[in-house]
Amino acid sequence: MGCPSKFSKLGNELADEVVGQTPDDVVEMGGEWLATGHHEALRLFKELGFEFFHRPFNTLSGVNNATTPPCRGACSVRVRSEDGWHSVSSPDAAVKLFPQEERQALQKAQDEMSKEVKNTPCHAPFSNPNASLWDSLSYDAFLKMALGLQHYPMAYNTLYDKADDAEALNQISALFVLWQLNCSGGVEGSGEEDYWRVRGGSQAPAIRMAAQLGGDLQLGAHVTAIHRRANSLYEVHSSKGVVVAKHVIVAGLTPSLISAIDFQPPLDGAMDQLLERMPVGTTMKYSMVYEKPWWRERGYLGKMIFLNTSAPSNYVHNCFDNSPYSWSRGVLTCFTEGAQNRAFLRLTDSEQKAVMQNILAEALGPTEEKMIEVLSKNWADDEYARGGYNIFFPPGVLSSFWPAAQRIYEQRLVG
Numbered sequence: 001m002g003c004p005s006k007f008s009k010l011g012n013e014l015a016d017e018v019v020g021q022t023p024d025d026v027v028e029m030g031g032e033w034l035a036t037g038h039h040e041a042l043r044l045f046k047e048l049g050f051e052f053f054h055r056p057f058n059t060l061s062g063v064n065n066a067t068t069p070p071c072r073g074a075c076s077v078r079v080r081s082e083d084g085w086h087s088v089s090s091p092d093a094a095v096k097l098f099p100q101e102e103r104q105a106l107q108k109a110q111d112e113m114s115k116e117v118k119n120t121p122c123h124a125p126f127s128n129p130n131a132s133l134w135d136s137l138s139y140d141a142f143l144k145m146a147l148g149l150q151h152y153p154m155a156y157n158t159l160y161d162k163a164d165d166a167e168a169l170n171q172i173s174a175l176f177v178l179w180q181l182n183c184s185g186g187v188e189g190s191g192e193e194d195y196w197r198v199r200g201g202s203q204a205p206a207i208r209m210a211a212q213l214g215g216d217l218q219l220g221a222h223v224t225a226i227h228r229r230a231n232s233l234y235e236v237h238s239s240k241g242v243v244v245a246k247h248v249i250v251a252g253l254t255p256s257l258i259s260a261i262d263f264q265p266p267l268d269g270a271m272d273q274l275l276e277r278m279p280v281g282t283t284m285k286y287s288m289v290y291e292k293p294w295w296r297e298r299g300y301l302g303k304m305i306f307l308n309t310s311a312p313s314n315y316v317h318n319c320f321d322n323s324p325y326s327w328s329r330g331v332l333t334c335f336t337e338g339a340q341n342r343a344f345l346r347l348t349d350s351e352q353k354a355v356m357q358n359i360l361a362e363a364l365g366p367t368e369e370k371m372i373e374v375l376s377k378n379w380a381d382d383e384y385a386r387g388g389y390n391i392f393f394p395p396g397v398l399s400s401f402w403p404a405a406q407r408i409y410e411q412r413l414v415g
């Protein structure tokens with residue numbers, strides 16, 4: 001079955017199976033980073049024998065595994081502002097490129113937004129006095145109209161990241177974004193979010209656990225129906241047959257995949273309708289593999305931020321150095337999300353590659369280095385995921401369906 005942490009291995013020297021070993025030449029196609037606050041996952045992976053490394057220099061326990069620290073540890077981030085490409089020392093420093101008026105507008109918007117996030121507690125979002133208004137607005141309208149960023153595209157694009165939902169901002173409820181930020185305790189959209197990578201790849205712990213479970217685990221069984229019988233036992237029907245169980249846990253499925261399961265007794269009306277109104281975003285990681293991270297020799301980190309709205313970079317949300325732990329290859333990965341993703345997918349493979357090469361040439365300068373491989377996966381096309389990174393609530397849904405949403409978020413129940 002598919003899994004958002006699917007990875008691709010680089011280099012032929014690796015064995016086909018990674019069970020029991022930690023390959024260092026892995027590029028994740030999906031979920032990749034653990035936040036510093038992912039305590040349970042960090043604990044579990046450590047228990048399973050995995051180490052973590054920190055991008056961008058692939059440092060493990062504070063030790064740099066590259067022979068010489070690239071750019072003496074001070075590589076620059078490239079920012080595409082409205083007037084072209086610039087180098088800055090860190091993503092946060094991009095604001096220095098803004099005209100003074102836009103910088104002030106951003107500061108004011110950030111202050112206002114922090115206040116609203118605080119007013120939208122995770123356990124009671126409707127205690128925000130503006131809850132009903134914010135839920136009737138998209139996050140796009142909120143940024144432009146309520147926070148006054150309509151004529152400040154770079155300030156607008158700076159706050160885009162606060163809704164980490166891989167979807168066009170005009171589809172997402174503003175209240176949902178504020179609520180989500182409150183629930184994440186400030187981690188979402190901060191430097192602590194995309195922090196640790198798992199040495200061996202983020203899917204390796206799941207593969208190791210699967211090996212430990214042995215014959216008790218059935219893979220590739222597409223569940224189509226879950227029926228409760230008169231004796232209170234459940235029959236779980238899958239492409240591999242029927243299993244009878246005392247308890248059933250449905251975990252990890254996106255709402256459209258849950259709705260496709262035939263539940264007996266059926267889900268109640270409010271839950272079924274809520275699931276129909278909880279879409280997931282659409283995202284693709286487009287990774288370009290080179291023999292080595294040549295951009296580092298030029299003093300670049302490989303991170304690119306797009307604050308402008310002009311072509312060709314309007315296909316891309318951001319790019320970053322995604323080289324594997326071993327540094328055996330140089331990998332640049334770009335995220336293309338939501339409406340950008342759908343526009344990008346209308347291009348042929350060679351047009352997509354040309355767009356990406358143009359972006360790299362503009363940002364990092366022309367190169368003779370050969371792109372040896374492209375690794376990409378569009379998550380909406382995966383029949384067992386149908387998108388990523390997460391669900392979001394369109395305007396109005398949170399207010400109308402809060403009791404059913406509470407059952408999901410507070411009790412982890414759909415049935």
Ligand SMILES: Cc1cc2nc3c(=O)[nH]c(=O)nc-3n(C[C@H](O)[C@H](O)[C@H](O)COP(=O)(O)OP(=O)(O)OC[C@H]3O[C@@H](n4cnc5c(N)ncnc54)[C@H](O)[C@@H]3O)c2cc1C
Pocket residue numbers: 001002003004005029030031032033034035194221222223224251252253257283284285379384385387388389390
């Ligand atoms: C491109 C991308 C990048 C991401 N980056 C990050 C990141 O850096 N950090 C982070 O924390 N999160 C990230 N995420 C989100 C993260 O991957 C998900 O939140 C996480 O994988 C969810 O785990 P899960 O176990 O709940 O669901 P999943 O990993 O989706 O597992 C669900 C499983 O159910 C299976 N399944 C589906 N339907 C059926 C069925 N009918 N019968 C049986 N099995 C079924 C699927 O095949 C899948 O294996 C990213 C997601 C994407 C798409």
